[in-house]
Amino acid sequence: MREATLPPPRRHGRLVSRLVLLAAACFAFGFALVPLYDTLCRVVGFNGKTLKDAIAAGDVAPGGLDASRKLGVQFTTTLMPGLPWEIRPLEPSIELHPGELRTTRFLVRNLSDKPIVGQAVPSVSPTVAAKYFKKLDCFCFTQQTLAPGESREMALTFIVEREIGPEISELTLAYAFFPAPPPPSGSTQ
Known part of the structure; x- marks a missing residue:
């Protein structure tokens, strides 16, 4: 009677090494997404990143x-579902000269x-126009908590x-308001 011989065990070391490298590359890519997103927002002016970063860098100097x-x-303004607020700009539109510093206000009420x-x-x-619209101070930089x-x-x-x-004579600043989780206990708005 002949004994059945099993094939020698395969070595999967190369495959495991490649999978570990792939997992590390995916982790590194995920970790790099935050600075990549911030850079993209700074370049195109999304989410108020343009001015916030410019203020921190100290390069907000009006050219006159x-x-x-x-x-x-x-x-x-637009309210997203689940946010029982009333929001409206106190000045729906304004005229200004390029380079002019302006302040406007929005009225918000928790219903x-x-x-x-x-x-x-x-x-x-x-x-x-987003890269030319610089927010120096904005309620959009932080979450807002309103009492009942x-x-x-x-x-x-x-x-x-x-x-x-x-070529740009009119522009619109639109705010979308979203419900947010409450801030961690001990922090203030």
Whole structure:
């Protein structure tokens, strides 16, 4: 009788090494997404990154006022489902000169009987104008907590840089307000 011989055990060392390298590469890519996203937002002006980073870097210096032309700026708001707030700009539209520093306010009211946390996400259109719209101070930089029935005026201080192209005479700053998880205990708004 012959004994059945089994094939020698395969060595999977090469395969395991490749899988470990692939897992490490995926982790590194996921880790690098945050700075890549921040860089993309800074370049195209999404989510208010442009000005926040410029303030931290100290490169927000108005190049002066361009009194030779005016721009129209409109403000709009949208509430996402699950956020029982009332929000409206106190000035739905304004005119300004490029390079002019302006402050406007939004009125927000919590319509519910419990504290609600919300977050505003800005967008500027036309998109090419976003890199010239610089928010110096904005309620959109942090989450906002409103007590039941509380009303609050929230300020936005901004500048539209004078380098904005002459083809742009109107732009819109739109805020989408989302419900947000409450901030960690011990933090204040």
